[in-house]
Amino acid sequence: MGLLSIIRKIKKKEKEMRILMVGLDNSGKTTIVLKINGEDTSVISPTLGFNIKTITYQKYTLNIWDVGGQKTIRSYWRNYFEQTDGLVWVVDSSDLRRLDDCKMELDNLLKEERLSGASLLILANKQDIKGALTPEEIAKVLNLEAMDKTRHWQIVGCSAYTGEGLLEGFDWLVQDVASRIYVLD
Amino acid sequence: MENEEEVLATSNEPLDPNLHKKHISMIERLSNRHQTRLDNSLARQSESDSSSTTTTTTSTASFLSRFSDSKRSIDSQLAQSRLTDPAQLRSHLDSISASISDLEKLVAESSYFLPSYEVRSSLKTISDLKQTLENLNSELIPKKKFSFKNKASKQDRDRSVSDSKQTAPENADSFSVPLEKLSFQVRDSPGLRNKNGETLVKNFKGSEVGEFTVSDLDSCEVRLIGSVRALFVHRLKNCRVYAGPVTGSILIEGAEDCVFVMASHQIRIHNAKGTDFYLRVRSRPIIEDSTGVRFAPYCLSYEGIEEDLRDASLDEETGNWGNVDDFKWLRAVQSPNWAVLPENERVGMVKISNSGDGIEGN
Numbered sequence: 001m002g003l004l005s006i007i008r009k010i011k012k013k014e015k016e017m018r019i020l021m022v023g024l025d026n027s028g029k030t031t032i033v034l035k036i037n038g039e040d041t042s043v044i045s046p047t048l049g050f051n052i053k054t055i056t057y058q059k060y061t062l063n064i065w066d067v068g069g070q071k072t073i074r075s076y077w078r079n080y081f082e083q084t085d086g087l088v089w090v091v092d093s094s095d096l097r098r099l100d101d102c103k104m105e106l107d108n109l110l111k112e113e114r115l116s117g118a119s120l121l122i123l124a125n126k127q128d129i130k131g132a133l134t135p136e137e138i139a140k141v142l143n144l145e146a147m148d149k150t151r152h153w154q155i156v157g158c159s160a161y162t163g164e165g166l167l168e169g170f171d172w173l174v175q176d177v178a179s180r181i182y183v184l185d
Numbered sequence: 186m187e188n189e190e191e192v193l194a195t196s197n198e199p200l201d202p203n204l205h206k207k208h209i210s211m212i213e214r215l216s217n218r219h220q221t222r223l224d225n226s227l228a229r230q231s232e233s234d235s236s237s238t239t240t241t242t243t244s245t246a247s248f249l250s251r252f253s254d255s256k257r258s259i260d261s262q263l264a265q266s267r268l269t270d271p272a273q274l275r276s277h278l279d280s281i282s283a284s285i286s287d288l289e290k291l292v293a294e295s296s297y298f299l300p301s302y303e304v305r306s307s308l309k310t311i312s313d314l315k316q317t318l319e320n321l322n323s324e325l326i327p328k329k330k331f332s333f334k335n336k337a338s339k340q341d342r343d344r345s346v347s348d349s350k351q352t353a354p355e356n357a358d359s360f361s362v363p364l365e366k367l368s369f370q371v372r373d374s375p376g377l378r379n380k381n382g383e384t385l386v387k388n389f390k391g392s393e394v395g396e397f398t399v400s401d402l403d404s405c406e407v408r409l410i411g412s413v414r415a416l417f418v419h420r421l422k423n424c425r426v427y428a429g430p431v432t433g434s435i436l437i438e439g440a441e442d443c444v445f446v447m448a449s450h451q452i453r454i455h456n457a458k459g460t461d462f463y464l465r466v467r468s469r470p471i472i473e474d475s476t477g478v479r480f481a482p483y484c485l486s487y488e489g490i491e492e493d494l495r496d497a498s499l500d501e502e503t504g505n506w507g508n509v510d511d512f513k514w515l516r517a518v519q520s521p522n523w524a525v526l527p528e529n530e531r532v533g534m535v536k537i538s539n540s541g542d543g544i545e546g547n
Contacts, residue, residue, distance in 0.1 A: 003244060004294060018297070026436050026453055042498065045468035046453055048510055052301075063297065070473055071455070072512040079308050082293025094396040094415050095436070096374050129414045129433065130395030131374050161433075 015060045017177050018083050023090035024102050025069040028125045031160035033066045036170060060174055081114040085177045093124045093132035099141050106142060119176040120153040121169050128159035152176050248295045252307060255288045259314055266321050274325055285314050374398050380405050388539055389413055408537045412493045427485055427537050430497035446485045446535055448499045461526055464506040465499055472523055473512040479526040482506050486536045
């Protein structure tokens with residue numbers, strides 16, 4: 001038995017999922033991860049590199065890869081694509097000026113073959129800030145309806161600050177991934 | 186096991202005793218081996234369950250040996266490239282590229298049990314290999330015309346037709362449309378924009394402003410009294426910006442010859458040149474694509490600032506104003522792009538008020 005098949009078996013047994021969190025800098029990726037893990041979110045420095053969190057969610061183990069979004073390190077995102085089951089694209093809904101950047105980076109990401117099978121959750125974050133665009137507006141700006149029909153996707157408004165919407169989003173993501181991977185259970 | 190032997194023995198009744206003995210010993214050996222294998226695999230399983238160090242090291246070691254084997258073979262292939270017949274050069278380089286992506290795949294597949302150091306160093310090795318290959322590619326293969334085409338997709342056009350409210354000036358025939366033109370006409374956020382040589386005062390007290398934008402200012406003084414959730418600063422030249430606490434984050438993009446006095450939970454600074462920052466931050470401020478920026482502690486005062494700072498949990502000096510991360514300088518030695526502002530060059534406490542007159546310094 002090869003090493004890989006052993007790993008696969010263990011993975012299957014433990015119901016692991018690999019979740020990749022990406023998005024522009026300042027969108028709130030790290031805050032979201034810490035918030036759903038119930039950790040303190042009051043002091044978070046911009047991510048230099050990446051963080052990995054293992055979270056038990058329902059009956060699944062999520063390996064969440066939270067990768068820094070600064071322009072300089074976006075080119076490293078590709079190093080994390082392999083074997084991604086769920087992709088979370090985080091948007092700062094209050095950053096109206098950079099929505100173009102946001103759309104461009106997302107479009108590039110979705111062209112990536114290694115991510116073609118991943119379920120896509122778009123979190124329209126910072127809904128608690130007055131003046132933020134609604135999830136519907138974000139969906140329009142990102143032109144989500146035009147996405148490849150084979151892609152499983154969902155957009156959810158949330159606030160990492162209050163925690164609102166986060167569980168709703170991750171519930172969808174986990175269910176969607178589970179229904180594809182653990183279809184036999 | 187003994188039962189089995191007997192069965193075997195009886196079924197093969199007329200056997201040479203010698204042969205019989207051999208037979209039994211072989212069965213015994215086989216069953217022993219089977220047992221050990223079972224034990225081993227059980228042990229392995231329980232070890233991997235408790236993620237014991239031995240399994241981790243074995244798998245890491247086996248990964249490392251596989252990795253270095255592949256790397257060696259790729260290295261030698263790369264070295265051969267210069268001697269390869271030009272006619273076959275392309276396929277040769279393609280096969281190297283395939284090997285590199287296989288290697289990358291191996292790392293990705295192993296990444297979940299590898300120590301993060303190994304992941305990082307392996308990825309570094311891979312990117313070096315890719316770089317070498319790319320260099321060889323451009324050196325050995327004559328240039329062919331290559332250009333990106335930014336073709337507006339069909340859906341894009343459909344959208345702009347169906348959704349006239351959001352239409353951006355798009356021309357389906359022209360490729361490489363500049364990004365600015367693709368801009369969606371979303372509503373403007375509250376802010377101060379496009380001014381030259383003015384003193385701009387904004388008091389947020391009592392108003393419910395979420396995010397606020399300060400952009401495209403030249404030679405202005407900006408005073409923001411009170412607290413906002415998020416502050417965006419964009420394209421400022423020769424300006425002074427004094428701001429009360431921001432409870433979320435500040436994003437600065439493009440500042441030249443400016444002075445900023447601001448307090449926030451997070452501060453990101455992009456494309457700043459020759460600019461001084463007097464900051465109070467709960468986390469580490471970061472700079473990217475910036476040069477000649479200097480940092481000092483926050484020094485602002487206006488009536489009621491103590492309360493605003495307290496409400497924003499920014500009443501304590503964290504000392505983080507000097508813990509700057511430079512994303513363009515990922516080394517242990519001090520980045521040449523920023524410095525601590527020498528004490529004798531710092532401005533004193535800056536006192537601002539609602540009135541339009543100049544500020545009081547001391």
